[in-house]
Amino acid sequence: MEVNAGGVIAYISSSSSASSPASCHSEGSENSFQSSFSSVPSSPNSSNSDTNGNPKNGDLSNIEGILKNDQIDCSIKTSKSSAPGMTKSHSGVTKFSGMVLLCKVCGDVASGFHYGVHACEGCKGFFRRSIQQNIQYKKCLKNENCSIMRMNRNRCQQCRFKKCLSVGMSRDAVRFGRIPKRKKQRMLIEMQSAMKTMMNSQFSGHLQNDTLVEHHEQTALPAQEQL
Amino acid sequence: MEVNAGGVIAYISSSSSASSPASCHSEGSENSFQSSFSSVPSSPNSSNSDTNGNPKNGDLSNIEGILKNDQIDCSIKTSKSSAPGMTKSHSGVTKFSGMVLLCKVCGDVASGFHYGVHACEGCKGFFRRSIQQNIQYKKCLKNENCSIMRMNRNRCQQCRFKKCLSVGMSRDAVRFGRIPKRKKQRMLIEMQSAMKTMMNSQFSGHLQNDTLVEHHEQTALPAQEQL
DNA sequence: AAATCAGGTCACCAGGTCAA
């Protein structure tokens, strides 16, 4: 977990590793978030968290929707209406109420909701190429459970692709069009409560501007945006 | 068909998949459901009230209309009047006596009666763009009979457009203004009998709130974000 | 006036590109 101060909320889940394959994805329904975020870190610590984390729940997974609406700070703000909270910078960074969303696969800054999960341009492109060409990657040289992070995401393609699937990336989970207001709203609320929880439990004190939502692992929550 | 519980009534028609081209559709103008619904779920439950309360009631007076009035829960409820029975959420979901109507093209939740058939915002927009710009889509990469469902409706434009036409979408089928009482009544009656049938035959027991009326394929009802 | 839909808008994303 990171919750670092900078204002990043991270999907907190745990570790990652590879194990859980896919499974997920149900899409269909959506539900959106599982239930809630309950778990958010409250206590941090724990470090542990299970392994993979999957928490299902807990996490902020949901945030999703939220994320994108508004604009971003940086560049342009074209927005007009936009809901409160969400923004996307023109650079592609997705923020929600000042919080930067992270790629569920590698933890880098997410550029949007791709193939059903918040992902960075790199993982988006990697996943696209993988499914388009139905590439069979070389077997992992280690234990097939390499941790995938921004810095080392290109070291093991097999594990990266596996991670993509485990966090729920799927062609079936694609969402087009703008994010429904209700969804955004819902996310915002969830996010806020998650933040609150975090703040209380952790550092009480400092948060700066942006918060990062990471996630990691979390396995897949299916994606759905649902609204 | 599925009739799944959730309260969805599906247009039950045939199979869909690819083969049957048109077939259905009668619509032309109004009528909306083909003939039958036979299978609709059943009773709703009562309890329900669905979300909003719409009472189902019986009145026939309104059916079609019925569908759209209610509103959804979430956000706003703009509604005001509404006849008993039909409601539309403000989100655009069309409901009839607690039943959610589905898009005849892809099975997603319908936002209304567009170009002669109940359709979702996505298929409505897709069809509009197709005819306005007279777009010639790229040839289907498969057999030109892709099944069109919410999850994969964006995979093959040619087949999606074909499906739109086969279920009866047409610029000439446009209906403006409020739904005539007689029509609503007619719909209500059909719907009720369909429901009755379903209830008897199928699950008797559980239904939740809304019923979905799908149509074709059904298959997919899945996800939807519903509301 | 109220109900409903065609169209327009524009937030957002899949995919294609191409320098690195």
Added chain:
DNA sequence: TTGACCTGGTGACCTGATTT
């Protein structure tokens, strides 16, 4: 191969028109 950018859609909402 990767991933930052760009382009062509997609679809949630909104507005104006139409009908009862």
